[in-house]
Amino acid sequence: MDSPLARVILAILGGYFIILLLLSVYDWVAKEYPTRPNEPPNEARIQHPGNHKAATEALQLFSQLPKSEKVAIKENLESNIISIEQWLTHLTRAEYQILCIGEFHEESTRKFLSEYFFAKMNTDVLMLEATPKKLNRIFKRMEAGRDYYPLLDADILNILRAAIDRNPDIRICGIEETDKQEKQQPDNSNSRDQSIAHNFWDSFQQGKLHIILFGALHCTNVSNWLFQNLCSQTSPPLKDRMLNVRVLAEHQNGPLEAFVYFLDEIGIPKKHFVIPNTNLLHPFIYEFFQLLKRQTLDKYRSVLVFRL
Numbered sequence: 593m594d595s596p597l598a599r600v601i602l603a604i605l606g607g608y609f610i611i612l613l614l615l616s617v618y619d620w621v622a623k624e625y626p627t628r629p630n631e632p633p634n635e636a637r638i639q640h641p642g643n644h645k646a647a648t649e650a651l652q653l654f655s656q657l658p659k660s661e662k663v664a665i666k667e668n669l670e671s672n673i674i675s676i677e678q679w680l681t682h683l684t685r686a687e688y689q690i691l692c693i694g695e696f697h698e699e700s701t702r703k704f705l706s707e708y709f710f711a712k713m714n715t716d717v718l719m720l721e722a723t724p725k726k727l728n729r730i731f732k733r734m735e736a737g738r739d740y741y742p743l744l745d746a747d748i749l750n751i752l753r754a755a756i757d758r759n760p761d762i763r764i765c766g767i768e769e770t771d772k773q774e775k776q777q778p779d780n781s782n783s784r785d786q787s788i789a790h791n792f793w794d795s796f797q798q799g800k801l802h803i804i805l806f807g808a809l810h811c812t813n814v815s816n817w818l819f820q821n822l823c824s825q826t827s828p829p830l831k832d833r834m835l836n837v838r839v840l841a842e843h844q845n846g847p848l849e850a851f852v853y854f855l856d857e858i859g860i861p862k863k864h865f866v867i868p869n870t871n872l873l874h875p876f877i878y879e880f881f882q883l884l885k886r887q888t889l890d891k892y893r894s895v896l897v898f899r900l
Contacts, residue, residue: 640846647850650880679866694811706750716800727766765790782816847884
């Protein structure tokens with residue numbers, strides 16, 4: 593083994609081992625200490641040109657309507673699109689017990705929610721799209737003073753800190769399907785949301801406000817998804833205290849961008865706003881923004897829109 597060839601082979605193998613070790617260390621550091629994305633915002637007013645046709649056609653027809661119909665549409669929109677502050681007051685008075693907040697897992701959404709929702713809403717129980725084991729790891733990072741750590745590709749620490757600052761007695765739960773549950777479930781398309789619903793009820797506290805922060809599809813009022821599962825499993829009195837909400841930045845979704853453009857052009861400019869009841873908008877909106885209707889208005893009772 594002391595031959596020149598053996599020494600060369602050992603040197604090569606040693607080099608490969610060192611490279612693999614360095615790569616492993618790099619991967620661990622990147623995973624354990626992820627960096628906050630720093631992408632400059634896109635300030636273009638129209639970022640979804642393929643959906644803009646709905647806005648231009650709606651504006652063209654709106655301009656041709658009699659004055660009385662224009663007034664009726666604008667009055668309807670003014671009364672059914674409110675500020676976040678008004679909405680939060682409404683939520684408190686309505687005494688909801690279950691809010692399913694459907695989001696895109698993006699930095700802008702989490703930042704907005706931490707500043708404008710969780711910092712101002714007294715939450716008793718916050719339920720996240722994480723297993724208890726994963727949530728425990730996130731808590732350790734927060735307790736260590738980290739200023740950034742992602743859950744599903746976007747920072748979660750600011751939301752946790754905002755919710756805790758607002759209510760130090762808050763209970764935070766991870767209700768994602770566990771590996772054990774996944775193995776026990778039959779192979780069908782809705783087994784994951786059935787597990788999540790089961791985990792929700794295991795952590796449910798009667799009379800408390802529960803906020804579920806999950807991916808948008810889980811909060812749709814569509815068969816076999818989480819929110820619909822919860823609605824079908826509860827009593828009528830509690831069902832009346834349940835609300836599903838979609839949170840969107842105006843440019844995260846093309847049909848919504850077209851709708852916001854329309855609002856601006858007809859003289860209803862808004863900063864951040866809420867449609868508290870999507871069933872109450874003027875028929876004109878449903879007719880000319882049909883994709884928005886199918887994707888969002890038909891599937892969520894409330895829509896929270898933030899503008900960058």
